[in-house]
Amino acid sequence: MLGRTYDDQICSLARTLEVVGERWTLLIVRDALNGITRFEDFQASLDVARNTLADRLSLLVQYRVFDRVLYQERPERYEYRLTRRGRDLVTPIVAFIEWGDTHRPDPGGPPRRIEHAGCGGRVVARLYCTRCKELTKPEQIVSRPGRGRREVTTRQVTSRQVAAR
């Protein structure tokens, strides 16, 4: 479990990776965004071991990325529906897809194209300033301590004097 490993990290990214950093979880969410809801369909799409898939779906239900919903009574069958929280993963997933298409391209071209419905334009993820209401270049951003910043005396980055290898 990443959760235990990352417990000491006071970081919104680490908390996110507890949920989506396990192997396969983001690919499961990708498939769900493409409309897959059922265990057998995830399994067929991903070709992943059934126990691994069951573990990951269970984790994602526990973290409320999916709701597990009964859709048939005899025999009981469940499907996995993305919650709002799950659908909100679309932006980082689109950002990762673009990174892969740019920096590790498939020789045949992008296997999927993410389009704006109606207009058909290619959709990408971009940084955006909520004050200026404009796109922001990566070199124009800075990361500052936020309200939740606590003192972390034992683990903070010490200094450049420390011998580095």
Added chain:
Amino acid sequence: MLGRTYDDQICSLARTLEVVGERWTLLIVRDALNGITRFEDFQASLDVARNTLADRLSLLVQYRVFDRVLYQERPERYEYRLTRRGRDLVTPIVAFIEWGDTHRPDPGGPPRRIEHAGCGGRVVARLYCTRCKELTKPEQIVSRPGRGRREVTTRQVTSRQVAAR
């Protein structure tokens, strides 16, 4: 190695996860975006086992997310500098941080705040249509087969008739 596990997945996301899906790798890149370049500083920030950190840095150099650069000759010392490819991970990382701050908030508030240099506005990741030149809502996007789409007869999602659990 995720690489081998995901080999059968024809997907830009899977290819991205081969590089950044290993435990700790995204946290290492986050620290590098915050200015850390040296082994001991990564180690102090992450509190991760030294052999794990060495493995991850080696993987990230192999995938050209970092350049390993000699900065001192006696004794030999190297630092890790993000490449363009590495800096391009800022958008998915910002997207993940926002997801964490929204859906798994720290009780004390966001530990870091990502700001637009100069204006000080909060920077987020948003979907953006490259044709309309406008922000795009998640419900307005569709994923279609792209140029690199190949037939995948053995693993394609079969049907809703398959019993799903």
